[in-house]
Amino acid sequence: MVKSFQGVREAEPRNQTQPISVRDHMTTNLITFRPDDTIDKVLVTLASKKISGAPVLDHSGKLVGIISEVDCLSVVIKGQYTNTPKFSALVEEKMTKDVMTLSPDITIFDAAQLFLEHKIRRFPVVKDGKLLGQISLSDIIRVFTKLKTTTW
Template sequence: MVKSFQGVRMAEPKKAPIPQILVKEYMSTGLITFKPDDTIDQVMEMLTKRRISGAPVIDASGALVGIISEVDCLKEIIKGKYTNTPKFPAKVSEHMSIDVLTLSPDLSIFDAASQFLEHKIRRFPVMKDGVLLGQISLSDVIRAFPTLRQTTW
């Protein structure tokens, strides 16, 4: 019978946990927002001017009540073409998405990427304790990955 003896070993030092890359580090703040009573004309003008594809809709108290996007505006454009009306007076509340999925600012950017793939949407409002803090878009997430170092991957 052969016995193996490896002797006393030094315990390997514990490595510090790799810091997570979080949504709050890449989300946009200072958002363009709309009110439910704004018109689609106003939305299209602002989306075009700011070169964005959508924005949160908040009520008078600042609570998130929906999201309005370019796709939502298309509904009114099609209606205007059908009725031969060049103006788009419909209210945001008539076309906004009201089933809004949100993300936490403390969610990892990798988990956020998974949410984008799962739900196939372009933006998530970022909320904490019922307060709108910002928004993270698919392009924000894509922009984050080239800056990651090998140690944070």
């Protein structure tokens, strides 16, 4: 019988990398709007889903803008002055049309830098002209709280 006197060996720690691309942390099940939706519909949806904005897609599914609570405020304020509780303005009239997008392959560090530079709350994630998802400032913050210092 052969006895080993080497004792228990600890396994070498694997250098596991953490998923740090936007693709790994973006939201993919998105609420979207159409340019011909009304601000009424947007406000009800944003409030009920507890979100602050969403992409706007044309009938072919192409990203044409983004609508946010801030975009809707002017319609709400105008309604107060005209004593109109209905907000029939169309999304296409109030949405932000010049939308900055991100590639799914950039790192969350690069995305964080873009959030700082542009002071916006969300970026649609697009590849080859197709909307894949959206990454928000909150998503980025959540990722950073989960990163381990050994793979930072």
